Amino acid sequence: MEIPQIELKQISQKEELPFYELEKDLRTGKAVILKNSLRKIHPVAVGKRLRCKINVNLGVSGERINLKKEIKKLKAALEYGADTLMDLSLGRRAGEIRKALIKECFVPFGTVPIYSITQEKTAGLSRSKILDEIERQALEGVDFMTLHCGLRKKHLEYARRRICPIVSRGGAIIAEHISKTGRENPFYEYFEDILKIVKKYSITVSLGDGLRPGACADANDKAQYSELYELGKLRKKCLDYGVFAMIEGPGHVPINLIEENVKKAEEICDGAPLYFLGPLTTDRAAGRDHISAAIGASLAGFHGVSLLCAVTPSEHLGIPDINDIKEAAAVFKIAAESVNLAKGFNSEREKNKEISEARKSFDWEKQFSLALDGKTAKRKYKLLNKNKDKFCSMCGKDFCAMRKFSECAGVK
Ligand code: SF4
Numbered sequence: 001m002e003i004p005q006i007e008l009k010q011i012s013q014k015e016e017l018p019f020y021e022l023e024k025d026l027r028t029g030k031a032v033i034l035k036n037s038l039r040k041i042h043p044v045a046v047g048k049r050l051r052c053k054i055n056v057n058l059g060v061s062g063e064r065i066n067l068k069k070e071i072k073k074l075k076a077a078l079e080y081g082a083d084t085l086m087d088l089s090l091g092r093r094a095g096e097i098r099k100a101l102i103k104e105c106f107v108p109f110g111t112v113p114i115y116s117i118t119q120e121k122t123a124g125l126s127r128s129k130i131l132d133e134i135e136r137q138a139l140e141g142v143d144f145m146t147l148h149c150g151l152r153k154k155h156l157e158y159a160r161r162r163i164c165p166i167v168s169r170g171g172a173i174i175a176e177h178i179s180k181t182g183r184e185n186p187f188y189e190y191f192e193d194i195l196k197i198v199k200k201y202s203i204t205v206s207l208g209d210g211l212r213p214g215a216c217a218d219a220n221d222k223a224q225y226s227e228l229y230e231l232g233k234l235r236k237k238c239l240d241y242g243v244f245a246m247i248e249g250p251g252h253v254p255i256n257l258i259e260e261n262v263k264k265a266e267e268i269c270d271g272a273p274l275y276f277l278g279p280l281t282t283d284r285a286a287g288r289d290h291i292s293a294a295i296g297a298s299l300a301g302f303h304g305v306s307l308l309c310a311v312t313p314s315e316h317l318g319i320p321d322i323n324d325i326k327e328a329a330a331v332f333k334i335a336a337e338s339v340n341l342a343k344g345f346n347s348e349r350e351k352n353k354e355i356s357e358a359r360k361s362f363d364w365e366k367q368f369s370l371a372l373d374g375k376t377a378k379r380k381y382k383l384l385n386k387n388k389d390k391f392c393s394m395c396g397k398d399f400c401a402m403r404k405f406s407e408c409a410g411v412k
Helices: 005-014 019-027 067-079 094-104 113-117 127-140 153-160 169-181 191-200 222-241 255-268 289-303 322-343 346-360 364-370 374-384 401-409
Strands: 031-034 044-047 053-058 084-087 109-111 144-147 204-207 245-249 274-277 307-309
Touching: 005 019, 019 031, 019 044, 031 204, 053 067, 053 322, 067 084, 067 094, 067 322, 084 094, 094 109, 094 113, 094 127, 109 113, 113 127, 113 144, 113 169, 127 191, 153 169, 153 222, 191 204, 191 222, 204 222, 222 245, 222 255, 245 255, 255 274, 255 289, 274 289, 289 307, 289 322, 307 322, 322 346, 346 364, 346 401, 364 374
Parallel strands: 053 084, 053 307, 084 109, 109 144, 144 204, 204 245, 245 274, 274 307
Antiparallel strands: 031 044
């Protein structure tokens, strides 16, 4: 894990964490840096004492493929503030899509190699297929990889007891392999071989949760925690090998179980950075799952999750379009900002103060420039108001609370 001092200094400044503290977190695996040594991007650091960040998923399924559209989605995700991107493409053209996306991507880029290995239905999960695919993607510059290594043969009986046994694509592929061959998870079996490859390129391993709960009733159950214990052990191996590792998390978790879920992951994985999908706080928000997920993500972030994986409004329904990607990124940016403000970062505190001052002085342009999504704020404002007045159409001139009080109290 050789990171140039200059990059570390930049990260330390940006993240408002003293240099020696950052070094300590990196050394102990409590923070990771996402950057393949072959890529020319600004590295992004992830860890509990650093800013909470968001990831946006892209990618095509075997059913619907349009490379141009996918690149537009990537640009939209970046415009809306994605800190990292992942390509989850499936199917015959997954490799072509991945190469095209990574070229356009100036933030860390992640993949799930098992998707490409099994692009043909009949393909098996042999040692050479797994290692070759990982090395291929490493050479293309992939910065972090989700590997479903913790799902063991013995865990499948716990999954069978659930309402929704397995909702992770990677988890389902591994479970199918185990059931058909009677053998152990090959990503578990060949884990040390995998580490030798990713280490060469400084790739961060994202230890995937193939048994993440996909229904609130399944949250924090034996299946999830049994896999988590395996992830904790595998993460130790990563540290021994000098490979950065993050731990992935659920899924669907009701609000009252989120804190326990996060604390347990922290405890079992000894403070490794946590990367959660949502979690969705209800199973009943289809069509607006991004909101349910952002509620869960805010809580999870506050309790210690470092990277929030955005969920789109089309979750559970179909492949997201560009508007879904924009909406998901925008909503998750709010979740991350809320976490960072609560964590006490100076920059967020200052910007929140500044926008409130601008609100008080009716400086509309300044408000737009400080808003997380200033473009949308400006468009809405223009639509709802004729002129830039010292009030807006919400309460009108005579009842504008800001104006009324500033006039009667002489506040400027
Ligand atoms: S009119 Fe109401 S909503 Fe608009 S600026 Fe004044 S207090 Fe705020």
